Amino acid sequence: MSSVTFRTVSDAGPLPVVVVGAGAMGRAWLGAVAASPDVVLAGVVDLDADAARAAADTAPGALAGTDLAAVAAASGARAVIDVTSPAAHLPVTLQALALGLPVLGEKPAAASVAEALRLAAAAEHAGQLFMVSQSRSHHRQLRAFRDRARRLGRLGVLTTEFFRAPRFGGFRDTMAHPLLLDMAIHPFDAARYVLDAEPVSVRCEEFNPSWSWYAGDAAATAVFEMTGGVRYVYTGSWCGPGLETSWNGGWRLSGEHGTATWDGEGPPRVSSDPDADADLDPPAPDDGPQDIA
Numbered sequence: 001m002s003s004v005t006f007r008t009v010s011d012a013g014p015l016p017v018v019v020v021g022a023g024a025m026g027r028a029w030l031g032a033v034a035a036s037p038d039v040v041l042a043g044v045v046d047l048d049a050d051a052a053r054a055a056a057d058t059a060p061g062a063l064a065g066t067d068l069a070a071v072a073a074a075s076g077a078r079a080v081i082d083v084t085s086p087a088a089h090l091p092v093t094l095q096a097l098a099l100g101l102p103v104l105g106e107k108p109a110a111a112s113v114a115e116a117l118r119l120a121a122a123a124e125h126a127g128q129l130f131m132v133s134q135s136r137s138h139h140r141q142l143r144a145f146r147d148r149a150r151r152l153g154r155l156g157v158l159t160t161e162f163f164r165a166p167r168f169g170g171f172r173d174t175m176a177h178p179l180l181l182d183m184a185i186h187p188f189d190a191a192r193y194v195l196d197a198e199p200v201s202v203r204c205e206e207f208n209p210s211w212s213w214y215a216g217d218a219a220a221t222a223v224f225e226m227t228g229g230v231r232y233v234y235t236g237s238w239c240g241p242g243l244e245t246s247w248n249g250g251w252r253l254s255g256e257h258g259t260a261t262w263d264g265e266g267p268p269r270v271s272s273d274p275d276a277d278a279d280l281d282p283p284a285p286d287d288g289p290q291d292i293a
């Protein structure tokens with residue numbers, strides 16, 4: 001992998017940022033910005049001027065508008081948080097990088113691999129950092145699940161089952177690969193974290209159940225070979241009503257000395273075979289479900 005250099009920011013005072021995208025997740029990011037001493041909200045940009053204004057009004061002095069270049073220049077912003085819908089990640093992030101601003105983006109990095117590679121190239125060309133937020137590895141119970149995986153000896157198979165039936169409305173109803181692009185990225189990344197392994201190959205079948213209310217394929221099964229030979233199997237549906245899993249899905253890890261399971265919310269469970277050095281120390285406290293896509 002080539003090393004990429006990017007400009008770093010000085011640590012003189014909080015970093016003024018513009019949040020682009022004042023939808024559901026954009027408003028969550030406004031809360032994170034408000035809670036951090038390291039950043040200050042300089043402005044909010046959205047295609048919907050009223051939504052941008054309402055979001056900017058949550059912070060004193062923050063500007064609002066529909067044009068990123070204008071808001072960035074007038075507010076003195078030095079970084080952008082891109083929380084737009086996936087189809088807008090490419091144009092918004094390209095524009096921010098061209099303005100000389102580093103970008104913290106929401107997942108998916110872009111709507112396709114080609115677009116994501118284009119963004120990586122643009123970031124390198126601009127000498128600015130483009131990074132995509134990955135929140136799941138900060139989930140306390142996922143970290144506990146990972147810790148328990150370390151005690152199972154050699155690992156065989158990690159599985160995730162994800163079945164929910166949300167009626168979002170909006171971009172997810174019309175995008176081409178709603179489950180894989182907008183949701184499955186979370187468990188795929190979490191699996192890398194749990195196994196401390198990278199995918200070597202993948203076979204995936206994506207399809208749309210006949211009753212699906214999504215235009216794109218809302219169900220998929222993927223089998224990854226990971227480094228070290230472990231298999232990761234994901235199966236999920238976004239139109240799977242009844243006995244729904246948590247938003248993080250249900251997890252099972254099968255290893256040489258036993259099995260660990262996690263319901264995606266509460267403490268993980270471990271069942272080791274009698275010969276193993278089982279260490280069932282108290283589980284980490286529950287930090288609640290993450291009802292987010």
Ligand SMILES: NC(=O)c1ccc[n+]([C@@H]2O[C@H](COP(=O)([O-])OP(=O)(O)OC[C@H]3O[C@@H](n4cnc5c(N)ncnc54)[C@H](O)[C@@H]3O)[C@@H](O)[C@H]2O)c1
Pocket residue numbers: 020021022023024025026045046047048051083084085086088091092106107108135170171182292293
């Ligand atoms: N990490 C997570 O847990 C998590 C959770 C939910 C959503 N997300 C991601 O956050 C992003 C936004 O999701 P959401 O649920 O807030 O969607 P949303 O539809 O509620 O909001 C998207 C906003 O972006 C605005 N927008 C679209 N194109 C734009 C453009 N070119 N310029 C400026 N504004 C534009 C829309 O007007 C809308 O207000 C998506 O990429 C989604 O996958 C991540």
